[in-house]
Amino acid sequence: MVNSQKVASVAKNVLLAPVYFYQGRKIRRDTIRLPEPTGDRYGRIQLSPPINTTNNPVEKTLNVMIVGDSAAAGVGSQTQQEALVGKLMPALQQQAVIHNQFDTLTWSLQATTGHTSFDILRRLYVLPSPNQPVDIMVLSVGVNDTTANVSVGKWKQQIIDIITIAQRKFGVQQLIFTSLPPMAQMPAIPTPLNSFVGAKALVLDNVLKKLCVDNDNVTYMATDFTRMIDEHSNDEPIDISVMFASDGFHPSSLMYGYWAEKMAELIAQLLNPHTTDAKD
Numbered sequence: 001m002v003n004s005q006k007v008a009s010v011a012k013n014v015l016l017a018p019v020y021f022y023q024g025r026k027i028r029r030d031t032i033r034l035p036e037p038t039g040d041r042y043g044r045i046q047l048s049p050p051i052n053t054t055n056n057p058v059e060k061t062l063n064v065m066i067v068g069d070s071a072a073a074g075v076g077s078q079t080q081q082e083a084l085v086g087k088l089m090p091a092l093q094q095q096a097v098i099h100n101q102f103d104t105l106t107w108s109l110q111a112t113t114g115h116t117s118f119d120i121l122r123r124l125y126v127l128p129s130p131n132q133p134v135d136i137m138v139l140s141v142g143v144n145d146t147t148a149n150v151s152v153g154k155w156k157q158q159i160i161d162i163i164t165i166a167q168r169k170f171g172v173q174q175l176i177f178t179s180l181p182p183m184a185q186m187p188a189i190p191t192p193l194n195s196f197v198g199a200k201a202l203v204l205d206n207v208l209k210k211l212c213v214d215n216d217n218v219t220y221m222a223t224d225f226t227r228m229i230d231e232h233s234n235d236e237p238i239d240i241s242v243m244f245a246s247d248g249f250h251p252s253s254l255m256y257g258y259w260a261e262k263m264a265e266l267i268a269q270l271l272n273p274h275t276t277d278a279k280d
Helices: 004-030 085-095 098-101 117-126 143-147 152-169 194-216 227-230 253-271
Strands: 043-046 060-069 102-112 136-140 174-178 218-221
Touching: 043 085, 060 085, 060 117, 085 098, 085 102, 085 253, 098 253, 117 152, 136 152, 136 253, 143 194, 152 174, 152 194, 174 253, 194 218, 218 253
Parallel strands: 060 102, 060 136, 136 174, 174 218
Antiparallel strands: 043 102
16 A cells, blocks of 8 residues: 555655755855864773782773764864763763772774764774773764765664674674754754755664664663753753754754763663663
8 A cells, every 4th residue: 555645755855855955055055164172082081099900900991982973073062071072971980880890981082073874884994903892882873874865774784784893893892872863953954954854864763773672782872852951951941952053063062961961871871780771
């Protein structure tokens, strides 16, 4: 049976194709190009007093790697301290389970503006194998695949390949994929293009979610930005634009803070076998 709603949607998109094309070119021409923030892209944090290696040569280290696109790179912030990684490391230090299990926290950031799932996969192939397995790898991917109109089949295969190389080459113990952002709500994307882009992002996000469920030690992190704002609004109305940086496309520093807070809580859950399964 023919799905009339799907047919109507396809017909609408065909009719609006010239509008989408015009709006897309205008966005590329007029949108502010924000640079990647300055600051360190790797570091080591002492969580407890240094161990006397004479008596106990084993120091437990939590190795975290952030990989992905411009959101992972922190675009929208001036410095890495204001971006995702800069907000995440202090948030992790506040988690009791991390202090109880580890002596040090090492982290690295491998992210570049414009990277698609293919670019990230290629980067993981090129990077040298780590000296120690990566305990937690966080991946931000999908926005550029959406704007590049990558096919669902290609997207699915490249996510599968990313999972494979992360686990085999980097020894990743827990792999976290962040959900795609609410692209339909991005101020930089005008109507009706926002609906078209938002629908494509939702399709890719649903594929990503299913792949995370289907693979062991891979977790989908649902990032409900609107709910995060509501939780911190003290019952005061907040314009959704505060979610975004000045370009109307990338997260704001405020949003990076909320995002990092939720991510730290999820990582703590994954590291604690006594908590509820984070996939539930």
